[in-house]
Amino acid sequence: MNDLNKTIIAFASLGSFLRAFLESTANEDDWSQKLEETIILAGHKNGWFTKENVVLAIESWADLLTEQELTAWLSTYNNSEVDVTPKQKTVAIIMAGNIPLVGFHDFLSVLITGNKALVKLSDSDKVLVPFLASFLIEKEPTLKDKIEFSDGKLENFDVVIATGSNNTSRYFEYYFSKKPNIIRKNRNSVAVIKGDETTSQLEALGKDIFHYYGLGCRSVSKLFVPKNYDFDILFKAIFPFGDIVNQNKYANNYDYNKAVYLMSNFAILDNGFLILKEDKSYGSPIASLNYEYYSSEESLKKRLIDDEEHLQCVVASNFLDNEIIFGETQTPKLNDYADGVDTIAFLLKT
Secondary structure: OOHHHHHHHHHHHHHHHHHHHHOOOOOOOHHHHHHHHHHHHHHHHOOOOOHHHHHHHHHHHHHHOOHHHHHHHHOOOOHHHHHOOOOOOEEEEEOOOOOOOOOHHHHHHHHHOOOEEEEEOOOOOOOHHHHHHHHHHHHOHHHHHHEEEOOOOOOOOOEEEEEOOHHHHHHHHHHOOOOOEEEEOOOEEEEEOOOOOOHHHHHHHHHHHHHHHHOOOOOEEEEEEEOOOOHHHHHHHOHHHHHHHHOHHHHHHHHHHHHHHHHOOOOEEEOOOOEEEEOOOOOOOOOEEEEEEEOOHHHHHHHHHHOHHHEEEEEOOOOOOOOEOOOOOOOOOOOOOHHHOOHHHHHHHO
C-alpha cells in the first residue's frame, strides 16, 4: 500500500471515529472520552468554543472524512503528482483560531500531498488539532514523523501557509517573502436578498449568520436588500436563533455594540439579539449585521465580482455563478478553498 492510500485510510478512520462519537455509539471508547475532555478543555481556553460550536465543526469534518470524499477530491488532480513526492517538503502552517478547527483543511492538505506539517497553533485553538493528530498517528504511525507542533520561532521549513488579519498579513508577507507561500487576509461573506425568498430560505440564512457566533470568514456579515425591503420578514424567520443572546460573550458584544450605535445616533434595527445597521462596509461587529440597499441587480453583480478578493462567500439564489445557497456557508466541501486559492495545486507545484 502506498503512502497516499495509507494517509487516506488514516483520515477516513478519523472520520469514522468522529461519526461514531456524534452518534454516541463509541462513548465507552478511550478516544471518545479523550475527545469529550478535549472539547471541555477547548471551551475553558476559549469562551467562544462552546460545546455546541465545537461539535458543529466536528460534524462538518465527520461528513467529509470518508474514503469516497477524499478520493473524489484528489481525483481532480494528477494522481501521480499526489502520490509521488521525490522530495518531501516541510510546510509551515500558521493557523487562525477564530472558529474551531479552522486550520484543519491546511493540515489535511499538507499531509495528503505527502509533506510534513510544521504547525504553529493559534492561542485561541490549542487543543483540538493536536488531539486529532494524535488519533491519526495511532492509526498510521508513519505520520508521526510528518507532524510537528511548534510554540516558538518557526525554523527549517520550505513552504508557508499563514492565515491572519490584514495587519498580520503584512508581517507574514515581509517575514516569509523568500519562501513559496499562501498568505490569507481578512475576508467577509455577504447575502443577497431579492425579496422573494421563502421562509425556509431565510431560516437557513440564520445558520450563515449565527453559526460560530459570526466569527468565521464564511459567516454572513452583510446583507444587500432591495429598496423598501420589509425586515420584519427576516426577523420572524430567524427568531429560532434568539437563544444565542444567552451566551455571555455574545450578549456582552450585543449590549456594547447597541450602546455604541445608540450613543452615536446611528439608525438601527434591533430584534433583541441582532442589530442591523445601514453601512457600506462588508465587515460588521459581533451581534450586528450591516445592510445596504441596491436598486440594480446588474450593478450589484458587477460590484460583487469586482470585490471578489474581499469576499469569501456570496449567499444568494440564482444571482451569481459561484453563489452559495442559503444555509450552506458553514459546510464547505473539500474543494472549497479559503480565499479561492487551491492549496493542493499550490503544494503540488511548489
